[in-house]
Amino acid sequence: GRQLGNYRLTQLLGKGGFAEVYLGDHVRLGMKAAIKVLHTSLSEEETRAFQQEAQMIAALSHPHIIRVLDFEVQDGIPFLILDYAPNGSLRHKHPRGERLAPSLAIDYVMQIASALQYAHDHQLIHRDIKPENMLIGNRDEILLSDFGIATAAHSTSSMNTEMMMGTLAYMPPEQLQGKPRKESDQYALAVTLYQWLTGELPFQGSSTEMIAQHLTKPAPPLRDKVSSLPVELEQVVLRALAKDPKARYRQIQEFATMCDTALKA
Ligand code: ADP
Ligand code: MG
Numbered sequence: 503g504r505q506l507g508n509y510r511l512t513q514l515l516g517k518g519g520f521a522e523v524y525l526g527d528h529v530r531l532g533m534k535a536a537i538k539v540l541h542t543s544l545s546e547e548e549t550r551a552f553q554q555e556a557q558m559i560a561a562l563s564h565p566h567i568i569r570v571l572d573f574e575v576q577d578g579i580p581f582l583i584l585d586y587a588p589n590g591s592l593r594h595k596h597p598r599g600e601r602l603a604p605s606l607a608i609d610y611v612m613q614i615a616s617a618l619q620y621a622h623d624h625q626l627i628h629r630d631i632k633p634e635n636m637l638i639g640n641r642d643e644i645l646l647s648d649f650g651i652a653t654a655a656h657s658t659s660s661m662n663t664e665m666m667m668g669t670l671a672y673m674p675p676e677q678l679q680g681k682p683r684k685e686s687d688q689y690a691l692a693v694t695l696y697q698w699l700t701g702e703l704p705f706q707g708s709s710t711e712m713i714a715q716h717l718t719k720p721a722p723p724l725r726d727k728v729s730s731l732p733v734e735l736e737q738v739v740l741r742a743l744a745k746d747p748k749a750r751y752r753q754i755q756e757f758a759t760m761c762d763t764a765l766k767a
């Protein structure tokens with residue numbers, strides 16, 4: 503098979519919007535790693551963005567954030583070497599439409615929120631929160647991954663770029679309007695939790711329909727779909743889905759704690 507740097511690529515682990523990720527075997531040490539290579543040949547700007555992704559993860563050290571091992575370039579192809587998460591992603595573990603026990607869903611939310619609170623405290627917004635980007639580690643711990651479009655808080659980037667990136671089903675109004683902020687990750691995590699609790703996304707349809715709904719339509723009450731859910735939990739999720747980021751919880755950690763408290767009420 504193909505070899506990149508010290509790694510022989512043995513199997514395709516996953517594909518995202520931008521990259522292919524392979525399982526790699528170190529040719530001399532035998533250890534496994536995940537090798538992330540971008541699909542297309544990269545422009546200079548894209549290469550820079552990719553290296554920035556690597557630097558961003560490298561600067562973070564948290565039990566629920568995937569570790570980057572190295573970044574290399576071979577024949578002009580840059581690739582990222584990551585800790586291998588042997589149990590796939592939460593999208594893989596819980597296919598679309600599956601409804602999770604609230605205690606399990608909130609356990610996931612607590613782990614991801616601790617990673618995001620840490621990122622936010624380091625002035626970083628992830629901007630692409632969804633189950634595909636949550637990996638499962640060796641001890642079944644959840645690892646936040648894919649900082650490919652993460653951005654420094656307060657940075658401004660063009661609306662066009664914002665709209666093309668990320669995933670519409672999870673995207674808050676302010677990010678659709680090109681002004682992501684920390685609370686944008688809370689909204690996307692709340693969409694994810696909504697999906698886990700009800701088996702459905704709050705907003706569906708074509709891209710244009712989804713955008714319109716994120717911008718103006720209140721999320722349908724969760725208990726219309728699953729009447730057994732605690733009212734308190736529904737209220738917490740709907741608050742995190744507020745159109746106005748200031749109406750959400752101030753910190754993502756608070757959102758997660760409130761979910762946990764609501765479940766135990
Ligand atoms: P993209 O930026 O294109 O979305 P990702 O970094 O999200 O690429 O990786 C795409 C998919 O590859 C993930 O959804 C996951 O299934 C798989 N994957 C990514 N990183 C790893 C890893 N470290 N270990 C195992 N699988 C991974
Ligand atoms: Mg991804």
Ligand code: MG
Nearest residue numbers: 520648650651
């Ligand atoms: Mg990405």
